[in-house]
Ligand code: SF4
């Protein structure tokens with residue numbers, strides 16, 4: 001077995017699913033810096049979708065993450081979305097100098113009880129990731145997904161649109 005790229009202890013080595021979340025990558029959200037550092041030159045193993053400043057990665061043909069070889073080879077430097085697991089980011093909406101993101105813990109990790117930390121820590125990680133991605137000027141809102149995230153976004157968009165229409169009428 002190859003060793004990972006550093007000596008950080010990896011609790012996933014005892015994963016009962018043999019690290020299924022790394023062997024089948026689905027919708028990993030990363031930013032440009034993470035892509036350049038960890039995935040550039042490996043795109044033949046991936047489908048890569050750009051959504052604004054985010055990249056969404058899935059492995060091709062149900063293959064493993066290109067950074068996986070019996071274990072994560074970049075574990076100490078893995079993307080925030082991997083570090084966050086078994087929490088995971090859901091919807092990310094961007095517009096008008098704001099970014100709004102949801103996260104949840106409805107994942108299939110069998111070690112959830114052991115690995116799931118406090119929500120405050122997860123939110124701090126996501127907040128830093130989004131600030132790094134979108135810039136200090138961007139207002140960041142992070143919410144645990146109770147199912148109302150999309151409604152919240154649509155209501156904000158409707159309010160912003162109504163404000164623009166009103167401003168246009170007054171001009
Ligand atoms: S995060 Fe969970 S599912 Fe993924 S490798 Fe670790 S223990 Fe397994």
Ligand code: SF4
Nearest residue numbers: 022065067068072082
């Ligand atoms: S970067 Fe590492 S932790 Fe993240 S999916 Fe790939 S192998 Fe797993």
